[in-house]
Every structure is written in structure tokens, then in C-alpha cells.
Amino acid sequence: MSAPLVSLQDVAFSAGKSLILRSVTLTVGEGEAVGLFGANGAGKTTLLRLVALLSRSTGGTVDILGSSGGTDLSLVRRRIGMIGHTPALYPTLSLLENLSFLVGMRGEPVDRVGDALAEVGLGNVISRQARHCSHGMQRRAEIAYQILVQPDLLLLDEPHSALDGPAGELVEYLAASVVDRGGATLVVSHDRERVSQMTHRNVELVGGRLL
Amino acid sequence: MNQSQATVRVFRGVDVLTVALLLVGIVLSFTSPPDRIQGDLTRMIYLHVGSVVAAYVAFALTALGSLLYVITRRASFDRLAAASAEVGVILFGVVIVVGMIWGQTTWGSFWVWDARLTMSAVMFFVYLGYLALRRAIPNPETRANRSAVLGVVALAMIPITHFSVVWWNSLHQGATILSPASPKIEGEMAFALLTVMLAMQFLLVSLVRRRMQIAKLEDAALEVAVGSDGFVAGDAVQIPQMGGAS
Amino acid sequence: MNGFWHQVRTVLVRDLRRERRTAEVLGVTIPFGATAIVLIGFVLSANSDTLAKAGPAILWGVIFLFGTLVAVRRTAAETPAQRDMLALTGADPGAMWVGQAAASAVFLIVFEVIVGLVGFLFLGFSVPMWWSVPIVVILVGIGLAALGTLAGWIAHDLETGTALVPLIVAPLAIPLLLGASKTLDVLITNRGILRWIVLMLMVDLVVIIIGVLAARPLQENP
Incomplete structure (x- = not known):
């Protein structure tokens, strides 16, 4: 190894x-x-x-x-990707804007952000401001970000x-995808x-x- | 160790000289002849000028300590910056209070917007802010790092501020009642002044050195506390006692 | 370098957007500053001669004191979680600093223009050299924003952080304050003004250089 x-x-x-x-x-x-x-x-x-x-x-x-x-x-x-125990999103930016900001700071194209949000079940609320999203929804968005950037x-x-049941599985899915790579x-x-x-x-x- | 013993001896010598010079300075400032115009009031000037020079040196040491900390990341430079800022602010407090009393009795007002006075006020507040920042940060490394940045900013800004104040003053002023460029000073008075100035420099070195030693002991005490078993994380919570103390 | 400016722009857009949603500067700080001008004008109104003479000084005093509130606005302070997330993008801290300072500069310039107009109307002074006004407004906006952002980074996450920033900024902003109020001085000549403009430009440059250089050590030592 x-x-x-x-x-x-x-x-x-x-x-x-x-x-x-x-x-x-x-x-x-x-x-x-x-x-x-x-x-x-x-x-x-x-x-x-x-x-x-x-x-x-x-x-x-x-x-x-x-x-x-x-x-x-x-x-x-x-x-390195981290999901902390308090949400790291800017409350007055939409989920899409939040993720696009982070992806933009990485210097990567932002066109896949919408798809990533849809993948975690947030496709209908991508333009909702984070302050109007529940804790669990914000966490899902952070999972979407990690799926997108694929940390080592x-x-x-x-x-x-x-997180509710199905969203909890997202965590396992994300962790598995990192480990598999x-x-x-x-x-x-x-x-x-x-x-x-x-x-x-x-x-x-x-x-x-x-x- | 030989070298540290030598250092201790040097600083003990500084302490002894400080006390001796201060005593001589006090005696001289009270026995020197009174000023022809200002009379006995002039005796305040010895302390005033002596402190102000020492205070400026102290702030220069703060700037130097900050700069050296940024470059080397050695804790001793942070302690130098901190100690001299504290001593400098205290000395400047003395300068301003004495100056105000003197100003009130001589010029008829506590404060005059002269370039030198304005600059003193600015420096006083800059380093007051510096000390407030230090007080607000508990973690030693974070404190050293952030206050060093502020120390460097102050170092860069003070000359610019000085120019701006002088320019502003040259356009604005002209009404200073008694020019701060004092008339010729008599030999005996000059001697007293020089003695007090020298004494204040020694006092500065001695105080800064002491303060640095205390800071070093504080750091060491922190390390001992951290090393002892009483403070380990995870001992913070205990198993909840449900049902109250039965 | 291309990446640097892209990051600067990304941060700037983020902050402009957040301001648009919260209207913290436009809706709160600016009305507050304008109120201060009106209050001072009201108290001094018994003597309109004094008002005309002291007007520029009052105006810039208010702009400087209230302007620091722009630098400590809530949207400029990131939560520890947000800082962590941003640090893990690997973006250049210098670029984050410049972007944030640029946003503050934009808000401050708007602040200066609106509060300045209120001052002009309520305090009733004359401006001797109009051409210099936009230059001074921009230089003061940039300088104060850079100082405020730097102080904000130095004091971030501290219990007394929001109170500390104005204390740190105010004495260091004196060259800007003097320069700004001089440009409204009736007695000043063209040459006199140029000297102040160069001085303010120097302040801006010095603070920006220190800010960019200090951004990384300030970020890496949380």
C-alpha cells in the first residue's frame, strides 16, 4: 500500500x-x-x-x-471535503448560489451544480434561500457539494x-463513493x-x- | 548556564542604575533653578519629556517585536511587543496627564491642537486598540499572530499619519500660545533633563524586561496547567445522574 | 493570476448579493448616518455661521465613524463554519480579502455619496474644488474599506470583535480623515489638494499590500 x-x-x-x-x-x-x-x-x-x-x-x-x-x-x-455539524451555507444566498460560489472559488465550472442539487432531492428548491431551508435540507445541499467536488x-x-431516512442514506452513498475511488x-x-x-x-x- | 547568568547580572545592573538615576533625577528636577517665565511649573517638564521619549522608544520596540515575530514566529518577540506596548501606553498616559496639567497652567487650556500633541493622542489610541485586541484573544498563538499583523500595520501607518498631521498643522495652526520649541535652556536645567531622560530609558528597559519575564512565566504556567491531569478534554462531562440525587 | 481575479470577482458578487437581500448598509447604516448629520445640524442650527464652517468636518467625522459600521456589518463577518468551508476550496486568502474589501469599498462609496448629499443639504457649506470630490470619495472608500476589512480579519470570531474593529480603524484612518476634510477646506489651493490626494493614495496602497500579504497567516491561524 x-x-x-x-x-x-x-x-x-x-x-x-x-x-x-x-x-x-x-x-x-x-x-x-x-x-x-x-x-x-x-x-x-x-x-x-x-x-x-x-x-x-x-x-x-x-x-x-x-x-x-x-x-x-x-x-x-x-x-479535503468536510461536512461540519453546523451548516456552512450563507443564509441569504440560494442553495444554487451557495454551491456555485464554492465551486467558483475552486475555479471549476458551475454548470453541474443544479444537477448535483437535483441528485440529492433538492431539484425543486435550488433557488430557495438557505435561511428558508431546514437544517436537513442545508445538510443535503452540502452533501451535493461534496458529491460534486469528489474529495480524496x-x-x-x-x-x-x-437528516431523515432517505437523506441519511445519502451520507452512506457519499462516503462509499469516496472510498471506492x-x-x-x-x-x-x-x-x-x-x-x-x-x-x-x-x-x-x-x-x-x-x- | 554562563550566558544566562551574565544576562541576569546585566539586568540586575540595569535595575540598580534605574533606581539610582531616578533618585538623582528627582533630586535634580527639584533643585534645578526655576524657569524665568514659567517658574516652578517647569519642573513638570522633566518628567514629561523624559516619559515621552521613553514611550516612543517603547512603541518602536512594539513595532520591532511585531515585525520580528512575523518573520521568525518566536514567542519571545511577541512578548517583547506586548510588554513594550503595555509600558508605552502607561508612559504615554503619564505624558498626557502631566502635559495637560502643564498646558492648563501655562497655555490656559488642557489641550492644544498642535501636531505633536495630536500625534501623541493618535499613538496612544493605536496602542490602546492593540492592547484591547490582545486582551480579547485567549489562545497565545492566535494572539501573537493577529497582534503582530496589527503591530506591522501600525508601523506602516504611523509615519504616514505623522506626515498628514504635520501638513494639516502647517495649514491650520499658528495659534500656539507658547511655541513648543522652547527658548534656550540653561546648563543646570539641561543636565537635570538629560538625567531624567536617561533614567526613564533605564526604567523602560527594566519594566519591559520584567513584563517579559512575567509573560514567560505565564506561558510556562499555562503549559504546566495543560500538562497536568486536571484539564483534559473529555473529563468535561460526566454520566448524567437521572432521577436526581436519591 | 487569472484565478486570483476570478476569485476576487466571485467573492465580490457574493457580498453584493448578500447586501441586496439584507439591505444592511443601504437600509440601516446609511439612514443611521444621515440621521446623525441631521441631528448635529439641528443641535448647531442656532448658529448657521458655525455650521457652514464646521460642516465639512462634521460630515467627514460622521462618515468615518459610521463608515466603520459598514466594515463590521453582519454579512461581512463569516461564521467559523463558512470560513472552514471556504478554506477547503483551496482559494487564495489574498483574493478573498481583496474581494471582501472591494465589496466594502462599493458600499462605502455609496454611503459617502448619500450621506455627503444629506450633509451638503443640511449643513450648508460650499465646496471649493468640485473636481476633487469624486477622487476623494473613491480614495476614502477604498482606504476605509481596506482598513476595516483588515481589522475585521484581525478581530474575527472574538467576543468583542465588532466593538474592536472601530477602535482599531479609527486612529489609523486619520490620514484619510485629514485628507478628506482638507479637500473641502475653502482656503486650500490646487497644489495643497494634490499633496493630500497622493497621501491618501499611499494609505490605500499600503493597507492593501499589507492586507493581501497578511490574509494567509490570518486565515491559517484560526
């Missing part, structure tokens, strides 16, 4: 006076889906943001998609919350049963360490 997509060695992270991650070592290879569990406030989201290269660890080494090789982080970041590393933070998925969740069905193995974050 070639180099792992995610490689964390003895990673620590502290914010102010609290040590959130003490010593985390995690390797995720090509085509692998890993579930990440832990109590509220255990640092799951923090860990996910470290993996997304959105914050810097205070100790240990982090290598994501070869990021430690001194390449431009922007180029690595654009290969997919990070999901509580993906099933706010040789990418990797890391899923943070409380829903062990559901997530275990889509992952190859699970780890648990306790006391700043992975078990």
Missing part, C-alpha cells in the same frame, strides 16, 4: 488552559472508512479540524495527503443528525450502530487519546 492519506503521530492540541488532545496516533489508508467516537467535549471536532488542516497541532506530526512535504496547504485543502479525504461531523473517510458520530455499518474500523477518543 502507498503512503497513508491521514497520518497523525503523537498529536497534541491545547487551547488556552485545556489540553484537548494529549497524544493521538491515527493512520488512515486508501479506501478506508474510520469511525470516531467519544463523549461530548472529548475533542472529536478538534481532531477533525486538525485533519482538515484548519488548525495547527501544538505537538506531534500531522501529515494529510502528503501535506508535510512542504507543499502549498491550499492545494492539499482543496482535496472526506470528513463528516455527526452527518446523520438532522481510493479515498478515505473519517466519520465523527454518536450513532455507533449506524456508523459502524459504513466504516471498516472504529476508534474512540478518551482523555485526549485514541482507544
Whole structure:
């Protein structure tokens, strides 16, 4: 197997006076889906943001998609897809405008955005402003964006919350499509049963360490 | 270690000299002859001028520390910038208060819109904002990073602001009652002034050094706190006790 | 470089659209600024001579203080989730900064024109050199927008962020304020005005250069 997509060695992270991650070592290879569990406030989201290269660890080494090789982080970041637990859409832009904006910032053509929204069942509401869409609809739109951009590393933070049954399957579909292409998925969740069905193995974050 | 011992000795020397020079300065500013026109009021000028020069040096150190932090990302430069900004703002507070008292008694008004005064007010507020920013950011690395950017902006903007204020003043003013370019100063008074100025420079070095040491200890304490077992995430929540304390 | 300007335009379009939907600047900040002008004019109205003399200074004072509200408008502040999403597009932070500052500049110029007209009507002063007005309005709009955006990035996500931005911007905007009010000064000559215009241009350039350079470290250190 070639180099792992995610490689964390003895990673620590502290914010102010609290040590959130003490010593985390995690390797995720090509085509692998890993579930990440832990109590509220255990640092799951923090860990996910470290993996997304959105914050810097205070100790240990982090290598994501070869990021430690001194390449431009922007180029690595654009290969990472993340669905966070709060919606990231602009409330006063329509779903179509929101996704077109992000795709436009990537420098990619925006003509497939409408189709992607239709694919997740939002075809009738593409021009509705995000503030008039439910939490679940916004999440569907974010799934549509990830389907469109096909990230090599997919990070999901509580993906099933706010989603109804069929939409929940979209999460699994998205994760599977990434893994099938040789990418990797890391899923943070409380829903062990559901997530275990889509992952190859699970780890648990306790006391700043992975078990 | 030898080198750090030497450093400690140098700074102890600075402390001793600071106290000595301050004492001499105080004595001189009260024993020097009164000004022919201003009388005893002139004694305030020693503290005023001494502080203002030190304050400008302090702000220059803040700018330098910010710039060096941006380049090297070393925490000690951030501490230099922070410490000197704090000391600078305090010194400038002294400058402005003393200056206002002097101005009221000499010019008949607390404030005159002269270029130098305006510039002092501007600098005071710029670094007040800088300190407010630092207070608002809990994470040390984020704080260092963002305040360094502000420090660099201030560094770039202050000369431009200075020009603008001088130009504005040259068109606007002419009504300063007593020209700040004071008449010839007597030898004894000059000596007192120089002594106080020197003393304030030593005071600046000593205070900034102390403040940096405190900041370093604060950082170290934070690390110890982080390293201890009491603060680990995940201990934040416990298993809910349903049904109350039965 | 092509990608850079494409990203700038994309961000600019996003912000213009958001303003069109919320009318935060046009519907709230501008009326607020205009109210301030009218209130000050009203309080000083006993002495119309004072008003005519102090008019330009009052006008620019109001524009500068209320103009910072444009920079801290809610639509200019992104939520952490939005910032994360944007960072993961791999777009150039410098381009995001320029796009955001450009949008603020557009709003500020509209703000200046409308509040300036209100000031002109209610404070009753004369403008000695008309040709300079559009230049000054544009230079002030760009400079204040750049300063405000930079301060906004420095203070983003902080508890006191929206209160901090005006405190950071106000003292640094002094060269712009002096330049702007000088151009309405009756005593000033052509040569005097040119010098101020060059100075304001310099402020704009310096702040834009720092903004573009600082955008990446500010983004990468959340």
C-alpha cells in the first residue's frame, strides 16, 4: 500500500488552559472508512479540524495527503471535503448560489451544480434561500457539494443528525463513493450502530487519546 | 548556564542604575533653578519629556517585536511587543496627564491642537486598540499572530499619519500660545533633563524586561496547567445522574 | 493570476448579493448616518455661521465613524463554519480579502455619496474644488474599506470583535480623515489638494499590500 492519506503521530492540541488532545496516533489508508467516537467535549471536532488542516497541532506530526512535504496547504485543502455539524451555507444566498460560489472559488465550472442539487432531492428548491431551508435540507445541499467536488479525504461531523431516512442514506452513498475511488473517510458520530455499518474500523477518543 | 547568568547580572545592573538615576533625577528636577517665565511649573517638564521619549522608544520596540515575530514566529518577540506596548501606553498616559496639567497652567487650556500633541493622542489610541485586541484573544498563538499583523500595520501607518498631521498643522495652526520649541535652556536645567531622560530609558528597559519575564512565566504556567491531569478534554462531562440525587 | 481575479470577482458578487437581500448598509447604516448629520445640524442650527464652517468636518467625522459600521456589518463577518468551508476550496486568502474589501469599498462609496448629499443639504457649506470630490470619495472608500476589512480579519470570531474593529480603524484612518476634510477646506489651493490626494493614495496602497500579504497567516491561524 502507498503512503497513508491521514497520518497523525503523537498529536497534541491545547487551547488556552485545556489540553484537548494529549497524544493521538491515527493512520488512515486508501479506501478506508474510520469511525470516531467519544463523549461530548472529548475533542472529536478538534481532531477533525486538525485533519482538515484548519488548525495547527501544538505537538506531534500531522501529515494529510502528503501535506508535510512542504507543499502549498491550499492545494492539499482543496482535496479535503468536510461536512461540519453546523451548516456552512450563507443564509441569504440560494442553495444554487451557495454551491456555485464554492465551486467558483475552486475555479471549476458551475454548470453541474443544479444537477448535483437535483441528485440529492433538492431539484425543486435550488433557488430557495438557505435561511428558508431546514437544517436537513442545508445538510443535503452540502452533501451535493461534496458529491460534486469528489474529495480524496472526506470528513463528516455527526452527518446523520438532522437528516431523515432517505437523506441519511445519502451520507452512506457519499462516503462509499469516496472510498471506492481510493479515498478515505473519517466519520465523527454518536450513532455507533449506524456508523459502524459504513466504516471498516472504529476508534474512540478518551482523555485526549485514541482507544 | 554562563550566558544566562551574565544576562541576569546585566539586568540586575540595569535595575540598580534605574533606581539610582531616578533618585538623582528627582533630586535634580527639584533643585534645578526655576524657569524665568514659567517658574516652578517647569519642573513638570522633566518628567514629561523624559516619559515621552521613553514611550516612543517603547512603541518602536512594539513595532520591532511585531515585525520580528512575523518573520521568525518566536514567542519571545511577541512578548517583547506586548510588554513594550503595555509600558508605552502607561508612559504615554503619564505624558498626557502631566502635559495637560502643564498646558492648563501655562497655555490656559488642557489641550492644544498642535501636531505633536495630536500625534501623541493618535499613538496612544493605536496602542490602546492593540492592547484591547490582545486582551480579547485567549489562545497565545492566535494572539501573537493577529497582534503582530496589527503591530506591522501600525508601523506602516504611523509615519504616514505623522506626515498628514504635520501638513494639516502647517495649514491650520499658528495659534500656539507658547511655541513648543522652547527658548534656550540653561546648563543646570539641561543636565537635570538629560538625567531624567536617561533614567526613564533605564526604567523602560527594566519594566519591559520584567513584563517579559512575567509573560514567560505565564506561558510556562499555562503549559504546566495543560500538562497536568486536571484539564483534559473529555473529563468535561460526566454520566448524567437521572432521577436526581436519591 | 487569472484565478486570483476570478476569485476576487466571485467573492465580490457574493457580498453584493448578500447586501441586496439584507439591505444592511443601504437600509440601516446609511439612514443611521444621515440621521446623525441631521441631528448635529439641528443641535448647531442656532448658529448657521458655525455650521457652514464646521460642516465639512462634521460630515467627514460622521462618515468615518459610521463608515466603520459598514466594515463590521453582519454579512461581512463569516461564521467559523463558512470560513472552514471556504478554506477547503483551496482559494487564495489574498483574493478573498481583496474581494471582501472591494465589496466594502462599493458600499462605502455609496454611503459617502448619500450621506455627503444629506450633509451638503443640511449643513450648508460650499465646496471649493468640485473636481476633487469624486477622487476623494473613491480614495476614502477604498482606504476605509481596506482598513476595516483588515481589522475585521484581525478581530474575527472574538467576543468583542465588532466593538474592536472601530477602535482599531479609527486612529489609523486619520490620514484619510485629514485628507478628506482638507479637500473641502475653502482656503486650500490646487497644489495643497494634490499633496493630500497622493497621501491618501499611499494609505490605500499600503493597507492593501499589507492586507493581501497578511490574509494567509490570518486565515491559517484560526
